[in-house]
Amino acid sequence: MILSTIRWLLRELPGLKRTLFLGAAASLVGSAFAVAAPLALRAAIDRMTGGGLDGAAMLKALAALAAVIALLALGEGVFRFSARWLLVSQARIQEHAVRERMVRRLLGLPLSFFHRSPSGDLMARLTNDPSSLQHLIGVGMLGLSNTVLVFAMSVAMMAVLSPSLALMVLVPFPFIAVMINRVGKSVYARFRAVQDHYGVLTDRVQENLSGIRVVKAMVRERAEEEEFAALSREYMRRSLLLTRAQAAVIPGIGLLAGLGLGMILYVGGRMVISGSLTLGTFVAFNAYLAMLVWPAVSLGWVLNLVQRAAVSLERIREVEAEAAEETDEGGEPFRQGDIDVSHLTFAYPGAASCALSDVTLSIPAGKTIGLVGPTGSGKTTFVRLILRLYDVPAGSIRVGKTDLGRISRSSLRAEAAVVSQEPFLYSDTLAANISFGREDAGPEEIEEAALLAGLKPDLETFPKGLETVVGERGVTLSGGQRQRAALARALVRRPRLLILDDPFSALDAETEEAILARLREEVGRLKTPGNGGENGTTVILVAHRVSAVRACDWICVFDGGTIAARGTHEELLGRDGFYRDMARRQQIEENLGIRD
Amino acid sequence: MGWGIYEADAVAGRKVDIRLAGRLLSLLRPHAGFLFLVFLILLLESGTKLVQPYLVKVAVDRHISAGDPEGLLNIVLVFVLVLVFGFLLSYVQANMIQRLGQRILHDLRVRLFAHIQELPVAYFDRTPVGRTLARVTSDVQVIHELLTAGAVAVVGDVVLLVGIVVVMLAIDWRLALLAYAVAPFLAAATVLYKRKARAGFRKERETNADLTAVLSETLAGVETTKVLAREAGAFGRVRDANQRHLKATLATVLAISLFYPAVEFLGALAVALLVGAGGVWVVGGAVTLGSLVAFIQYVEKFFAPVKDLSEKYAIIQSAMAAGERVFGLLDTPQEEKPARPRVPDPLRGEVVFDSVSFSYDRGEPVLADLSFSVAPGERVAVVGATGGGKSTVAKLILRFHDPTAGRILLDGVDLREVPPRWIRERIGFVPQDFFLFRGTIADNVRMAHGEITDERIRDVCRIVRADDFIRALPGGYSAPVAERGATFSTGQKQLLAFARALAADPRLLILDEATASVDSETEALIHEAMDALLAGRTSITIAHRLSTIIKSDRILVIHRGRLVESGTHAELLARGSVYARLYELQFRPGENVPPAASRA
Structure with missing residues (x-):
């Protein structure tokens, strides 16, 4: 697990290998300086106790050794700084690179992925998980290289100074290794258990927040609190199991290493008494052992980092393993033409029933077609499929004789524009949002689109007109304003295929009518030469009001995933069914309106 | 919410931080006794x-230098005992701190959750779920880290540092002063670091908030990005925010990278001083060798926690950010509880709207000067166009919102004086979308009324015609609800909603009729159930089915927030006005409907 994590990092992150090498080299030199210092201490103490030097010579010798200690420390500091800076800054750079790489991947995934992945979980994968890789690469690798190098060098020095004492001092260390290994395994399992329950807890809160109005209406607050408290208590229990395993590690290592110190004190002390060891060597041994303790402690800690990183890497790789939307290579460019849908049946991945079944219909190029029908009847699914947000069986949708599956997505989406019922705007200026699909659009074009979309009166109320920042960090737009901004965004693209997915639900009928009238005029002008563009723009209009679709060339009534009726406004009014009922209902509403 | 918030964050000074730190520490107050024990340990x-x-010093001076192996053994045994004792204390202490930390974490989480339950509906209208969610989950976690890894450890470090200073002075004041010679440099390095790191961490915090916002926006807007084929643009936004954050973190990394080795160097400098000058004193006999050896060890013990301080500082900084957000939520005012609550007990079920106007935060009026009254036991239907304000009537009676002007009287008592919970407990509410909770069918019918017996639940379900399908379920009334009730049909959910409303035997019922169409058989079943439900109670139904409307004692026609007409079905028909036309249109199929565009 540890090795495969590190192997993945080295393979997938360019530049990491080189920095790790340099960092380890710096750490090697720094450690060498560190390990040399006790030798100077030993020399100094042996001078003090050995006698044989007169006052001035002694003073000189001690001053020189003190200077050596200070210089060694300076050298150590310089290289330790280099190692830390190299590794930790590299870790940060890699963390951010991994994040960017994941976002790039994510943006290439099909929409179905986002519909089945909770966004909270994706956020955690984009934020926490790269950061736990960063901990491993940075402080983890730094700790590891320091640990291994200092450990190896101090043991070597001890062996040179006194092999027998060195052997004795090292006795506790195998126990430390066994202990770390043992505890490490249970820590991993318990960590996973905590993480899993964290997911359950998060889910519970999310459900509560989503249904909070019902919770309140039903006076369910107390019950919700009790259930949440029980889950929270369980989380506490699992966390304590984890920390109980961890709590023993660091003090335990300290204890075992401390026993080594006791050993030196006694055995080394006796050797000094018997004259087989100088007092200077004895003190140096003490210093070396102190150097061993810290690496042993940090090893446990590094191991913890590795385990966390391994879990995170698993989660990152899960995202990366998702199959991206097929690439566009070899796809044909979008050419304006009739859209032919034949026997289209579609079910969302994992859904039990079909969202569309056996839909056949033809949309002539340049015409405007209206789609109506009850909520959940398949209208939005239909337009999603036209945009290739989901894949459909070959042959079921063609644009100008070309199978939709063979038309490149980017070309299709570059030529099409969509305005949905709840359009999404970025936290940016209105102008940036409108030109989001076409960065080359000039200010006049943006202004014109805003005008066409009926955004003009709103702009006057905004502090900075089109330069007003909207969204979370700025002015909150009403639903209707957002819909109009999205319409402007669609128009500025001069699309060949314009899909309006119930974009005026938040507007009153008059405003809707006015915008549609302007839109019809504009669409009439949107004829561009070449690629079939001379046929004008095809418009698919999903709407809930009869007044919106009246003027369409053709109207389709969706019901339960099939087309229940089709025809012109007048034809549909002449027949029994949803359309006429809808017209009548709206007629009533309108009549009620006459009174005020 | 506005642009101001980030600028305000940037200038939020030391004062805010100190107050915040005080509030964070106040979380420890209820555990003062336990904490005292931890500190003792x-x-x-x-x-x-x-x-x-010190034991090493004694061993060197009295036994090794003096050549006394027996005495040495005793000292070493004491040394080992001290070690084992220290291990036990540290193990116990670590466990106690974790227990305390988890306890505080649990308490804070539950407290936050409970607070959220009491927030007004308006808060949920304007706050995305994800943001509130993060407060209860990740932010609380970070605060926990501060209290355990941060606060307690810092106290432990300070105790140790002070102890070392005192012990060094006690053992040998000359060596002590020698070692302290580096202290000014250490202080300077720390101050310098703090200054750099403080600004750095703040910048890191800001860019991080930015990055998080951009990331969550990218996920929320992925469909839009895809249909606009603007993946590159969306990626560019993430990359910019990500790189800004990287730049900010690298600045703090540099500060830490410099601070660490600098502190280590100062430690080594102190050792060099001890060896150089102290060595001379040892040779001169003014200081024992053991003292010198012990001092070298003390210096090492002194510098280790100072070094870690930079790490703890980072933890404290991120905890402060989380604390700001968590306390911000805890400070969000809850639903107002009336100062002097009055309740119409026993409830008769008379509702009066007295010139009620209402508008959301910044919108047009939803209700304008609406007046009507409903007598106890009366069955009233509210009809009108979508968006005309019908549902708002229900929301106001449930006190999800209060009127902007005018008042609503329940049995003559102004609703503002009645605790929201009291109202909701006594009103049977049937929402448009029935929300099923985890648990069994019986739990879902019983809801907050724990005193209702299983017997009563079965009776209620029989009354509203839900008994048949419930008994057909595997497990019957104990059948668990899966996936928030996705397995039930619209009609079944409707019947369950009736059962839930009826279970508490309310005097007043509010029904927001579902718009979804059901087959005629279910339709008939629902009508039967509704008759049974409404019999003998006051009811206000936001009606979509004309058959519901006709059976009502009185019909209120609401349009654009105003009452345009009211009366019984017969009265309104006879009047030949708005309702009459409405009825006409609904019940005379086959006639030509004039084009919808006849609108002036």
């Missing part, structure tokens, strides 16, 4: 750390 543990170098 911490004190003892620090003691065992302080004793070790």
Whole structure:
């Protein structure tokens, strides 16, 4: 697990290998300086106790050794700084690179992925998980290289100074290794258990927040609190199991290493008494052992980092393993033409029933077609499929004789524009949002689109007109304003295929009518030469009001995933069914309106 | 919410931080006794750390230098005992701190959750779920880290540092002063670091908030990005925010990278001073060799926690950010509880709207000067166009919102004086979308009324015609609800909603009729159930089915927030006005409907 994590990092992150090498080299030199210092201490103490030097010579010798200690420390500091800076800054750079790489991947995934992945979980994968890789690469690798190098060098020095004492001092260390290994395994399992329950807890809160109005209406607050408290208590229990395993590690290592110190004190002390060891060597041994303790402690800690990183890497790789939307290579460019849908049946991945079944219909190029029908009847699914947000069986949708599956997505989406019922705007200026699909659009074009979309009166109320920042960090737009901004965004693209997915639900009928009238005029002008563009723009209009679709060339009534009726406004009014009922209902509403 | 918030964050000074730190520490207050015990153990543990170098000194001076192996053995045994004792203390202490930390974490989480339950509906209208969610989950976690890894450890470190200073002075004041010679440099380095890091961490915090916002926006807007084929643009936004954050973190990394080795160097400098000058004193006999050896160890013990301070500082900084957000949520005012609550007990079920106007935060009026009254036992239907304000009537009676002007009287008592919970407990509410909770069918019918017997639940379900399908379920009334009730049909959910409303035997019922169409058989079943439900109670139904409307005692026609007409079905028909036309249109199929565009 540890090795495969590190192997993945080295393979997938360019530049990491080189920095790790340099960092380890710096750490090697720094450690060498560190390990040399006790030798100077030993020399100094042996001078003090050995006698044989007169006052001035002694003073000189001690001053020189003190200077050596200070210089060694300076050298150590310089290289330790280099190692830390190299590794930790590299870790940060890699963390951010991994994040960017994941976002790039994510943006290439099909929409179905986002519909089945909770966004909270994706956020955690984009934020926490790269950061736990960063901990491993940075402080983890730094700790590891320091640990291994200092450990190896101090043991070597001890062996040179006194092999027998060195052997004795090292006795506790195998126990430390066994202990770390043992505890490490249970820590991993318990960590996973905590993480899993964290997911359950998060889910519970999310459900509560989503249904909070019902919770309140039903006076369910107390019950919700009790259930949440029980889950929270369980989380506490699992966390304590984890920390109980961890709590023993660091003090335990300290204890075992401390026993080594006791050993030196006694055995080394006796050797000094018997004259087989100088007092200077004895003190140096003490210093070396102190150097061993810290690496042993940090090893446990590094191991913890590795385990966390391994879990995170698993989660990152899960995202990366998702199959991206097929690439566009070899796809044909979008050419304006009739859209032919034949026997289209579609079910969302994992859904039990079909969202569309056996839909056949033809949309002539340049015409405007209206789609109506009850909520959940398949209208939005239909337009999603036209945009290739989901894949459909070959042959079921063609644009100008070309199978939709063979038309490149980017070309299709570059030529099409969509305005949905709840359009999404970025936290940016209105102008940036409108030109989001076409960065080359000039200010006049943006202004014109805003005008066409009926955004003009709103702009006057905004502090900075089109330069007003909207969204979370700025002015909150009403639903209707957002819909109009999205319409402007669609128009500025001069699309060949314009899909309006119930974009005026938040507007009153008059405003809707006015915008549609302007839109019809504009669409009439949107004829561009070449690629079939001379046929004008095809418009698919999903709407809930009869007044919106009246003027369409053709109207389709969706019901339960099939087309229940089709025809012109007048034809549909002449027949029994949803359309006429809808017209009548709206007629009533309108009549009620006459009174005020 | 506005642009101001980030600028305000940037200038939020030391004062805010101190107040915030105070509030964070106040989380520890209820555990003062336990904390005292932890500190006591911490004190003892620090003691065992302080004793070790001193024992080495004794061993060197009295036994090794004097050639006394027996005495040495005794000292070593004491040394080992101290070690084992120290280990036990540290293990116990670590466990106690974790227990305390988890306890506080649990309490804070539950407290936040409970607070959220009491927030007004308006808060949920304007706050995305994800943001509130993060407060209860990740932010609380970070605060926990501060309290355990941060606060307690810092206290332990300070105790140890003070202890080392005192012990060094006690053992040999000359060597002590020698070692302290580096202290000014250490202080300077720390101050310098703090200054750099403070600004750095703040910048890191800001860019991080930015990055998080951009990331969540990218996920929320992925469909839009895809249909606009603007993946590159969306990626560019993430990359910019990500790179800004990287730049900010690298600045703090540099500060830490410099601080660490600098502190280590100062430690080594102190050792060099001890060896150079102290060595001369040892040779001169003014200082024992053992003292010198012990001092070298003390210096090492002194510098280790100072070094870690930079790490703890980072933890404290991120906890402060989380604390700001968590306390911000805790400070969000809850639903107002009336100062002097009055309740119409027993409830008769008379509702009066007295010139009620209502508008959301910044919108047009939804209700304008609406007046009507409903007598106890009356069955009233509210009809009108979508968006005309019908549902708002229900929301106001449930006190999800209060009127902007005018008042609503329940049995003559102004609703503002009645606690929201009291109302909701006594009103049977049937929402448009029925929300099923985890648990069994019986739990879902019983809801907050724990006193309702299983017997009563079965009776209620029989009354509203839900008994048949419930008994057909595997497990019957104990059948668990899966996936928030996705397995039930619209009609079944409707019947369950009736059962839930009826279970508490309310005097007043509010029904927001579902718009979804059901087959005629279910339709008939629902009508039967509704008759049974409404019999003998006051009811206000936001009606979509004309058959519901006709059976009502009185019909209120609401349009654009105003009452345009009211009366019984017969009265309104006879009047030949708005309702009459409405009825006409609904019940005379086959006639030509004039084009919808006849609108002036």
